[in-house]
Amino acid sequence: MSNTLQKSAVLLLEDGTVHYGKAFGKVGTTTGEICFNTGMTGYQEVFTDPSYYGQVVIMNNVHIGNYGTKDTDVESDSVKIRGMIGRNLEEQYSRKQATGSLDQYLINNNIVCIEGVDTRALVTHVREKGAMNCIISSEILDIDQLKKELAKVPSMDGLELASKVSTNEPYTLGDPNSPVKIAVLDFGTKQHILKCMVERGAYVKVFPAKTPVSELKKFAPNGYFISNGPGDPAAMDYAIVTVKEVLKEKKPTFGICLGHQLLALANDITTFKMHHGHRGLNHPVKNLVTGRCEVTTQNHGFGVDPESVKKAKNIEVTHVNLNDNSIEGIRLKDQPAFSVQYHPESTPGPHDSRYLFDDFIKLIKEHMN
Numbered sequence: 001m002s003n004t005l006q007k008s009a010v011l012l013l014e015d016g017t018v019h020y021g022k023a024f025g026k027v028g029t030t031t032g033e034i035c036f037n038t039g040m041t042g043y044q045e046v047f048t049d050p051s052y053y054g055q056v057v058i059m060n061n062v063h064i065g066n067y068g069t070k071d072t073d074v075e076s077d078s079v080k081i082r083g084m085i086g087r088n089l090e091e092q093y094s095r096k097q098a099t100g101s102l103d104q105y106l107i108n109n110n111i112v113c114i115e116g117v118d119t120r121a122l123v124t125h126v127r128e129k130g131a132m133n134c135i136i137s138s139e140i141l142d143i144d145q146l147k148k149e150l151a152k153v154p155s156m157d158g159l160e161l162a163s164k165v166s167t168n169e170p171y172t173l174g175d176p177n178s179p180v181k182i183a184v185l186d187f188g189t190k191q192h193i194l195k196c197m198v199e200r201g202a203y204v205k206v207f208p209a210k211t212p213v214s215e216l217k218k219f220a221p222n223g224y225f226i227s228n229g230p231g232d233p234a235a236m237d238y239a240i241v242t243v244k245e246v247l248k249e250k251k252p253t254f255g256i257c258l259g260h261q262l263l264a265l266a267n268d269i270t271t272f273k274m275h276h277g278h279r280g281l282n283h284p285v286k287n288l289v290t291g292r293c294e295v296t297t298q299n300h301g302f303g304v305d306p307e308s309v310k311k312a313k314n315i316e317v318t319h320v321n322l323n324d325n326s327i328e329g330i331r332l333k334d335q336p337a338f339s340v341q342y343h344p345e346s347t348p349g350p351h352d353s354r355y356l357f358d359d360f361i362k363l364i365k366e367h368m369n
Contacts, residue, residue, distance in 0.1 A: 007138050009114040011085060012146045014132035017125060021116035023138035024089040025106030031149065032056040032082035033156045034134040035301065036123045038280035041067075042348020043102075047081050047111075048074040050165040050188030051257060051299050053230040054156065056083040056134050057279075058126070060119050065090035068098025069105040075190040075347065079109035080165065080230075083136045085122065089115040112136050130275045131156070131301060156301065157273045161231030162187035162239065162258065166209035178203040180364055183221035185209065185246075187239065187258050188229030192347040196357045197225070202364075210238055213245040223252040223364040226259030228343065233261035233271050233302055240265045247337060252363040254356070255339030257300050263339045264330065267315060270308040274326075277301035278342075281349040284322040285342060287329075293322065296342040297349030303327065303341065336363050 007023040013034065036058035037046055043064050046057065064086045084106070091103040106113055114136050126132075135150040165188040173194055182197055184206040197204055205219045209229075216224070224246045233239075243266035246253060255263040261271045278298040285296045304327045309315055319329030319340055331338035344353035 008141060009136060009138040010141050010143070010146065011114050011117060011134060011136050012143060012150060013134045014150060015129060018143060019114070019117045019122060021114040023113070024086070024103060024115045025084070025111045025113040027138045028110075028112045029135065029137040029140055029149065030056065030083040030112040031133065031135045031153045033131055033301070034058065034085075034126060035131060035277055035279055036060055036126055037299075038282065039348060040281075042281065044069055044073040044105075045075050045347050047079045047084070048076045049190055049299060050076050050080050051228050051230050053080045053161050053165050053188065054159070055081060055230075056085065056136065057081050058085045058119050058123055060123050063088045063090055065102030066093055067095040068093030069100050069102055070095075070098050075192060076165070079106070079111055081111065083111060084113040085117050085119060085136070086113065086115045087117060087119045089113060112138065114138070127276055131273075131277060157232060158235050159231050160235040162229040162236060163209045165230060167206055168208060170205055170207050170211075172203065172205045174198040174203040175201070176203055179368065180223070180361060181205070181219060181221045182223045182225050182364070183207060183216045183219050184225045185211070185216075185227060185239070185242065185259075187227045187236075189227035190343070190345060190347065192345040193227065193256065196345050196354065197361070200357055200361045202361060211242075213242060213249075216246070217249075221251070222368055223254070223360065224249070226253065226255035226262055226339070228257035228259060228299075230258075232273070233258055233265055236262065247335065250335050252360065252367055253337040254360040257341060257343060260330070260339035260341045261302055261304060263337060264304045264309070264315075267312060267332070269312055269315065270305045271302050272305050274301055274303050278321070278326075283342065285319050285328045285353075286322055287319055289318050294352035295350045296328075296344075296353055297346045298342045300341060304330065336367060
């Protein structure tokens with residue numbers, strides 16, 4: 001066991017709930033919005049997902065870290081979570097392909113964690129009370145002092161974070177000679193989303209979040225992709241304007257997660273902050289067009305307002321969540337634009353929804369003819 005495992009740590013929630021445990025990863029203090037992920041595997045992909053920026057994640061599986069870490073099991077260039085909470089965070093690992101332990105990986109990425117917490121009880125609490133800010137510390141154990149520090153943390157509601165995780169410079173992936181060219185608006189895109197388009201023959205150019213449409217058009221794309229990302233979509237005025245301008249191009253457009261919410265906002269449909277969000281690898285979704293169900297990967301704390309959708313004449317709901325009937329997919333009736341709330345690239349998770357990338361490429365080719 002490492003020295004950090006022998007240090008005490010404390011978790012304080014905004015509502016005053018306190019949990020004690022042991023330090024893991026970096027010794028220090030961290031804050032963010034608490035959320036939970038129910039997946040048994042794929043923890044490294046979760047930690048590097050830009051959509052988790054600003055959040056402290058409860059990993060609800062009993063053991064996290066027992067297959068170690070690997071340089072290629074990532075969705076971005078760094079760990080994006082603010083902190084992590086676990087029941088048993090394992091320093092020892094058994095996977096031969098692993099390049100290091102979870103503990104060292106988190107230390108290298110300056111991530112403060114706590115283990116030894118009853119995560120099932122904690123998840124139940126968050127599920128009942130809702131998302132809220134929290135603080136983890138393995139250097140400050142005085143609760144009153146932690147309360148003062150926690151009071152400084154802004155609410156996720158109304159927070160614009162996408163520009164903080166977006167690329168600083170445009171870059172390309174895929175075959176430059178491909179006839180299928182896709183302009184990607186990067187609000188925190190996952191690498192595997194881009195890979196899923198490249199594997200289907202697309203040449204993609206990824207642009208910073210605040211890139212104007214005039215710059216996107218210089219790439220002469222056949223289609224547009226609106227990426228996932230963190231924060232409150234309603235706080236992204238610049239992005240809503242950009243998506244509205246993109247839609248004027250009348251070219252195939254696909255949005256995922258935050259991109260789904262932005263597509264809705266660009267059509268005057270409101271979004272809202274969910275009670276505790278959807279995060280995990282086993283959320284059942286029904287495709288209303290085909291009648292088929294799919295098991296999906298999800299990570300979102302905001303959603304599209306169903307009452308607002310009912311008033312929109314040009315929007316059709318294509319997918320619904322079978323757990324709570326929330327909207328999981330929409331498409332425009334008057335042009336080739338569609339989106340889903342969940343993550344069809346499914347890293348980690350089942351591959352039930354990857355057909356959506358096939359649909360997008362097919363839609364682009366149809367509109368090229």
